[in-house]
Amino acid sequence: MATVRFDKAQRWYPGADKPAVPGIDLQVEDGEFMVLVGPSGCGKSTTLRMLAGLEEVNSGNIHIGDRDVTSLTPKDRDIAMVFQNYALYPHMSVADNMAFALKMAKMPADERKQRVAEAAKILGLTDFLDRKPRALSGGQRQRVAMGRAIVRNPQVFLMDEPLSNLDAKMRVQTRTDIAKIQRDLGVTTVYVTHDQIEAMTMGDRVAVMNLGVLQQVDTPLNLYDRPINLFVAGFIGSPAMNLLEGEVTADGVRIGDYTVPVSREVLDRATNGIVVGIRPEHWTIAEGDEGLPFEVTVVEELGADAYFYGRSGVEGTPDNLIVRGGGRRSVQKGQTLRAVADPERVHVFDKETGDRLN
Amino acid sequence: MSQAVPAPIDGDVDPMGSREAGPPPKRRMSAGGVLVRAAVLGLCLLWLVPTFGLLVSSFRAEEAVKNTGWWTVFKSPLDFSQWTLASYDSVIFDQGMGNAFLNSIVVTVPATIIPIMIAAFAAYAFTFMRFPGRELLFIIVVGLLVVPLQVAFVPLIQIFGQYNLNGTFLAVWLAHTGFGMPLAIYILRNYMASLPNEIIESAAVDGASHFRTFWSLVVPMSVPALAAYAIFQFLWVWNDLLVALLFLGAGDNEVVTINLRNMIGDLGQEWHLLTAGAFISMIIPLAVFFALQRFFVRGLTAGSVKG
Numbered sequence: 225m226a227t228v229r230f231d232k233a234q235r236w237y238p239g240a241d242k243p244a245v246p247g248i249d250l251q252v253e254d255g256e257f258m259v260l261v262g263p264s265g266c267g268k269s270t271t272l273r274m275l276a277g278l279e280e281v282n283s284g285n286i287h288i289g290d291r292d293v294t295s296l297t298p299k300d301r302d303i304a305m306v307f308q309n310y311a312l313y314p315h316m317s318v319a320d321n322m323a324f325a326l327k328m329a330k331m332p333a334d335e336r337k338q339r340v341a342e343a344a345k346i347l348g349l350t351d352f353l354d355r356k357p358r359a360l361s362g363g364q365r366q367r368v369a370m371g372r373a374i375v376r377n378p379q380v381f382l383m384d385e386p387l388s389n390l391d392a393k394m395r396v397q398t399r400t401d402i403a404k405i406q407r408d409l410g411v412t413t414v415y416v417t418h419d420q421i422e423a424m425t426m427g428d429r430v431a432v433m434n435l436g437v438l439q440q441v442d443t444p445l446n447l448y449d450r451p452i453n454l455f456v457a458g459f460i461g462s463p464a465m466n467l468l469e470g471e472v473t474a475d476g477v478r479i480g481d482y483t484v485p486v487s488r489e490v491l492d493r494a495t496n497g498i499v500v501g502i503r504p505e506h507w508t509i510a511e512g513d514e515g516l517p518f519e520v521t522v523v524e525e526l527g528a529d530a531y532f533y534g535r536s537g538v539e540g541t542p543d544n545l546i547v548r549g550g551g552r553r554s555v556q557k558g559q560t561l562r563a564v565a566d567p568e569r570v571h572v573f574d575k576e577t578g579d580r581l582n
Numbered sequence: 583m584s585q586a587v588p589a590p591i592d593g594d595v596d597p598m599g600s601r602e603a604g605p606p607p608k609r610r611m612s613a614g615g616v617l618v619r620a621a622v623l624g625l626c627l628l629w630l631v632p633t634f635g636l637l638v639s640s641f642r643a644e645e646a647v648k649n650t651g652w653w654t655v656f657k658s659p660l661d662f663s664q665w666t667l668a669s670y671d672s673v674i675f676d677q678g679m680g681n682a683f684l685n686s687i688v689v690t691v692p693a694t695i696i697p698i699m700i701a702a703f704a705a706y707a708f709t710f711m712r713f714p715g716r717e718l719l720f721i722i723v724v725g726l727l728v729v730p731l732q733v734a735f736v737p738l739i740q741i742f743g744q745y746n747l748n749g750t751f752l753a754v755w756l757a758h759t760g761f762g763m764p765l766a767i768y769i770l771r772n773y774m775a776s777l778p779n780e781i782i783e784s785a786a787v788d789g790a791s792h793f794r795t796f797w798s799l800v801v802p803m804s805v806p807a808l809a810a811y812a813i814f815q816f817l818w819v820w821n822d823l824l825v826a827l828l829f830l831g832a833g834d835n836e837v838v839t840i841n842l843r844n845m846i847g848d849l850g851q852e853w854h855l856l857t858a859g860a861f862i863s864m865i866i867p868l869a870v871f872f873a874l875q876r877f878f879v880r881g882l883t884a885g886s887v888k889g
Contacts, residue, residue: 276783276787277786277787278783278786278787297786298783298786298787298789299786299787299788299789299790303787304787304788305783305784305787307780307783307784308780309778309780311778311780311781311783311784312781313781313784313785313798313799314781314803315802315803324785324788324790324798325787325788325789328788328789328790328794329789372784372788376788382787
């Protein structure tokens with residue numbers, strides 16, 4: 225068990241005109257499940273691979289516990305990694321796959337066997353130990369990859385999008401399994417994904433990255449409730465937050481004929497223009513003629529809820545305004561609805577810098 | 583007639599398994615298909631006729647071979663008095679083919695294994711290890727493919743002469759190793775480059791050294807390419823006359839190709855013995871080909887197609 229600390233760790237691929245990760249500062253606590261999330265190419269995998277020792281660190285340091293591992297080879301870092309395509313050794317049985325690292329560590333055969341048996345029991349692989357990976361299903365292969373990490377009993381688990389090769393149903397199930405195993409074992413884990421739902425459901429804390437830079441590191445709910453900038457606001461949450469540009473007036477932000485109430489104090493912090501963010505569930509459909517009118521283009525009826533996608537036609541608002549309403553409202557495409565925002569749940573951002581203002 | 587394969591009920595089913603779920607639908611051959619097959623069969627027979635004639639002749643008596651065509655045996659194929667092993671007996675014991683056959687094995691096996699060993703190490707380094715000048719070095723090695731081996735003969739004979747190697751097996755092993763190396767490295771590197779890189783990285787995280795990764799992972803996963811190249815190299819060395827003639831020559835160490843050639847030279851009269859000699863020289867290549875032909879076919883596409 226150990227903490228992980230990135231200290232201005234930089235990775236600059238040879239020949240690239242700017243660094244993939246210009247310098248990341250991140251502290252992962254002992255036993256914590258840290259999720260790195262971001263769009264593809266944001267440097268999250270590079271960050272993980274730096275921690276694994278598979279990418280060179282051009283400057284800065286990485287610590288595991290109180291050891292500086294910056295220049296250590298992967299095998300000296302006491303880590304275990306789960307790869308996106310599992311990277312199982314195709315010609316070895318499941319048991320041999322799981323025992324490989326222990327064999328490399330020159331562990332005696334009977335202890336090896338015992339560890340593999342324990343891990344296989346946790347993962348429900350006991351009946352498959354003699355099989356070759358090609359005779360396993362995708363979900364079983366994924367569990368073998370997990371098992372290979374578990375038997376090591378390492379200081380840190382590294383997982384690089386371990387669920388993205390599974391079908392949707394398996395993914396949801398395995399997601400919970402991995403989170404549970406991690407809680408039971410209490411091993412510090414760094415988990416990379418591009419899927420914000422995985423990030424929200426699995427992580428103790430989530431680190432949102434964009435363009436190689438950490439945007440915000442916080443608990444899933446804090447990320448959701450108080451995104452620190454426009455990028456995090458747009459990235460976290462599904463369906464995405466509505467980001468509306470408006471005109472600053474005395475008592476709020478005016479969008480078309482509708483004014484979103486924002487306090488004067490917050491408005492004064494803006495340097496150049498304001499963007500308000502309102503999550504789909506923080507709108508209510510108004511009965512009268514107040515609120516922001518929008519023409520419904522798509523209705524997603526989920527039974528309990530319904531999402532209305534629409535166009536307000538006001539400049540600065542997205543083409544797809546998303547509003548959550550109660551289900552079974554019999555709203556038709558082409559109909560015009562009016563939405564009112566919950567003033568307590570309005571996120572206000574500076575248009576120029578993207579920073580949160582309230 | 584196609585049969586609907588029942589959809590897997592559990593999501594947790596190997597997609598590979600569904601392929602074996604039902605018998606493959608049988609298709610009736612079209613008239614065109616029959617024609618193509620008939621043509622292929624005809625060509626195969628046509629190509630086989632000389633070899634078959636050779637085989638028949640090698641079992642006939644000298645008198646018969648020299649006076650009548652091999653096809654005349656079909657008038658009475660069950661007349662066993664016309665069949666004889668005399669040619670084989672004469673070739674193996676009197677002409678030294680038996681000894682030459684052993685020599686060929688002694689030459690070919692190391693001349694196949696040594697270049698594969700070296701080339702596999704080199705290909706691993708070119709694929710998975712990072713060192714300055716890697717690309718340039720690889721380009722130079724591949725560039726050597728265009729150098730014809732004849733240009734190396736004179737310097738090689740001189741160098742081997744300095745160490746008194748000419749006429750020894752070591753000389754041929756070294757020569758074949760050198761000549762086979764560029765192609766071997768090229769084929770093996772291309773194959774290794776198609777192996778998933780994560781497996782190598784995973785091994786590194788698991789604590790395997792390069793040496794362990796090579797032996798425990800890369801070699802087992804590269805068996806198709808290694809086997810394909812081994813077959814090529816084996817057949818090439820076995821059938822080689824030029825290199826053997828230069829570095830071994832005739833005598834105690836001569837190989838089958840040299841022995842066979844000398845039979846033509848020495849025995850203008852007894853050319854019927856060539857039929858048996860030729861067959862003895864073909865046994866091993868045929869056995870190798872039929873035993874490993876699935877690798878052979880794969881080897882033709884090795885490096886060009888992924889997987």
